[in-house]
Amino acid sequence: MSNDSIKWWNDFIGVQADDVIPLKPSVIELQQILFQKSPVITNGIENPSDNDTYWDDLHKFIMKLADDQSISHPISDFTSFVSSLHKISSLLKITNVKDAILLAKRLCPKEPADFFFNTFLFMVSDPLLAINVMFYMNAENIEPWTSQIRYPGQFEKFFDLFVTYLQPTGSQYDDNYIQFRIILSDMIVSLLCDPNIDFLMKERYIENTFVRLLNLVSYTTSDANTVFCRLIIKLFDYYVTIHTRIEDDILVMIQSIYTSSPPSKSSRNMTTEYIYSLCSRGTITHREAAIILTVGNMSIFDIKILYYIGLDNIEARSLVIKYLCEKFVNSKIDCYAIGPLISDLLRRERDKDINEFFKEFITKLFVKISVCGRKSKYVRRVLSICSLLSTYFHDLDDIWTHIESSANSAFLTGKSDFLRDYFKVGKTEKTNESFSKELSLFEKVRPLLKTYPFRQGNHKLYELDQNDGKVRPSKKQSKSTIKELKEMGIPDHLIKFFHITEQVSAISQMASIFEIEDFIDNKRDEVSQIKVRMKRPKLAKFNMDSYELEGRMPIVGQVTMMARNREKIYRFQIDTINKVINLAVEVIVTLKTYDGIIGDVYTLSSELTNLGKFDNKYKLLKERKVLLRKRCEYIQNKYRCKNYKAELVQVFFKQQLSFHEDVQYSSPSSFDTLVREVLSRSSHFKERFKTVSSEVENKSAEDIVLCAQSFIDDIANYLSLKRDSNLQVLDVVLIRLFFENSYYMNKRAQLANYQEYNKTFIVRSYKLSVQPIESLGISTKFIGKRRGMRICDFFRHSEERFPSVESISDKLCPLDINSLLYRVKKELEKRVDQSDIEPIFLGLLVTSPPNNAISAALSLEKFGVINNSTLFADARQLYINCVNMVFRLSNVKQV
Structure with missing residues (x-):
């Protein structure tokens, strides 16, 4: 063993001497050292059942990491093993892209599943470095990344994991963090525009990214906004080639590209030229381009582009001349440049x-x-x-x-x-x-x-x-209006809430008073609701047994600070609303005193918005709320106990309280996570759980229930649970985990299949949603005076706030889908007649269809009977019937 290896090892374990030959530490001592020094090894091997197993697992992992099968076993020749560790010391804690790529190549399994978005992230232990690695591997088409990201469901997972970073930040972040967002944005856009990566509802992911990039352009103060603008343009160019929506959506997106870059932004010239180029491509007309460019303030460069548009097209010329004339009159500086432009346009053909x-x-x-x-x-x-x-x-x-x-x-x-x-x-x-x-x-x-x-x-x-x-x-x-209102004796602070007109009658003035009184009542209701939330706050619930001792006090401290900050926000909201209510009361008194004036309830509403929007103290409270939540999540993750078995036993008995006997179901919770960790980490269950999950799609409902039962017996023995315990809780959780795991492992998972049929369903839903509401066959009593409204407008803009079924696409287990449908049906039963439930449910479905409506219906047909509750069965059949009204499931070709 060389002196360099001895010195390295002693430094690694914290021993001062350079010439002491290393002795083999105990397993506990080694784990403590590796926890601090090597996230790669810590996250690469699971907790052992005994010491010998740990040394064996460590030996196998190091041979794989070093790509060397000749490495000595640490039990038989520890000094030789340390020498081998020294040779791969740079891979024990990743600090650069080169080592991270080598790590991925050596450790990524043949079927990556979620390697990059789970194991790899914890091994690298640095989000900035991890995204740099993925960006480089994606740009250079390096395996195994390329295969992983093209695997069904993997891009969605990557997107959900990282997209939240694409949001504006304050000045407290340095250039490195801005550079990180630039790289992440570039990578997401490249993946979205990659024709080799296809997934359901790609347009919605593009629109989500589009909005986030717009915010980055708007709120990024540095020249980075030009980079984000370039990515927006790239994403939009791709979106135009695949979009299936109406023309107005395209115009709104182009408008938002332009308005996100005001004249003060370095990206403004890029957006203006881009919109002009869209005219020559035929994406939009010259007139549409002129309409877009004439919204908001314009620089002289924008005005010159607008002039070119007017030169090119007579239909746009009229609009351009009108806009330039307004600038000619009202701009003291630009009028000298605009005058000759108007003159030149008037020399062209005029209508x-x-x-x-x-x-x-x-x-x-x-x-x-x-x-x-x-x-x-x-x-x-x-x-x-x-x-x-x-x-x-x-x-x-x-x-x-x-x-x-x-x-x-x-x-x-x-x-x-x-x-x-x-x-x-x-x-x-x-x-x-x-x-x-x-x-x-x-x-x-x-x-x-x-x-x-x-x-x-x-x-x-x-x-x-x-x-x-x-x-x-x-x-x-x-x-003149302001002057006249002052002469009438109206106080200065109330003047902006009134208009003067000669046609005001006593009736119209009284109608104005009624409108403002309704406004006051609504705001007082809001204050009451806020006070109720203050008395009964929804505090974050933590099972302190799930965290290490040194982490419990910091968690309690963070929760306390979050509660105090929330109370300050509530108090500010109450004070602000009360200020506006007092103003509204003064407005009513003034209306009763003076004739010929009308109160403006919209200005009152704007006043309330502005009091919160422009108050620096309130902004700080909102920012602090986000910061405290993130810090609390960080502390939780840092101090979470690793003994999942012990924690599972503690949580199991509490979970029984949330089990609904009437429907034989319990909702997803932290209990699911603990069961998953035990099944995934324990050598007793790991391979068996993986095997069942991979085959669950091919099994019948009865076989799945039997598999769950066999697992329950073994888990009960493993956790030493008494036989008289309510083990049905485990039954539901296991079935849910089988399906969730299958979704990520199985290319042909039912809920991820039938994409073309799902798209067809959405298109048909849209066509149905624009039909009049009475076409659903809903009773005239329920429709009331809203006859003739489109179905989508009826359900989206109704004051009744109907439940939605759109989130079905977020569920990976038929039991959870069935539970959602049951809740929706139950809510409708409380509010409408029995005869109206099915047509109203159909209206909700076509207004906001889930991304995988057909896949979900077929999955419920096959696996719905796993839960034999009649309540679930009725809700399940209601959904299947409504899906059949839009698209016959019998026409679906099985894959």
């Missing part, structure tokens, strides 16, 4: 809409110029507009004639002598007939002069109402 709009725009613009001249307001802007009009529009004959006639009309109203410097004015016969009418309307309605002739916040001109000839005011209050 009737463009001509009518621009003439109306010019007339109203000179009304503004006339009023500004008389009031000596916005003088510099007016002079700039006049200069630009005379410079760039004088050679547009028909337009210039209208400009000069409007300028002359403005001049003749007085106090606009400056117009002589730009236009030929002063002739009484050369006037615009519409000018005096527009000026009269302006003085009557008194709109906001600063943004006139456009509505505040958009590029629509003020227009005449077809009924009474009055101008439709902006949704936001004008300065």
